[in-house]
Amino acid sequence: LIPIWWRWYYWLSPVAWTLYGLITSQVGDLVSPIAVPGQGTTTVKQFLNDSLGYKESFLGAVAGVHVAFVVLFLGIFAFAIRHLNFQK
Numbered sequence: 001l002i003p004i005w006w007r008w009y010y011w012l013s014p015v016a017w018t019l020y021g022l023i024t025s026q027v028g029d030l031v032s033p034i035a036v037p038g039q040g041t042t043t044v045k046q047f048l049n050d051s052l053g054y055k056e057s058f059l060g061a062v063a064g065v066h067v068a069f070v071v072l073f074l075g076i077f078a079f080a081i082r083h084l085n086f087q088k
Helices: 006-014 012-027 045-054 054-084
Strands: 033-036 040-044
Touching: 006 040, 012 045, 012 054, 040 045
Parallel strands: none
Antiparallel strands: 033 040
């Protein structure tokens, strides 16, 4: 898994937030039983919580972070277009 000193980078990655949102929104509410090797039978929702730490209640925060990433990258783009000119 991720070493403890790299966990901050995981939470800064838009890809990590996207995967969290996709997995949780698509299968995070399923209560169908699944067989997990070495653990017996559990639900999909419980498996995601136990193995990956994904919680369906966190989807609002994931959407907010996605909006924040869009605003951040829009601001960086606007600054770069306005202030960086390589034709001089």
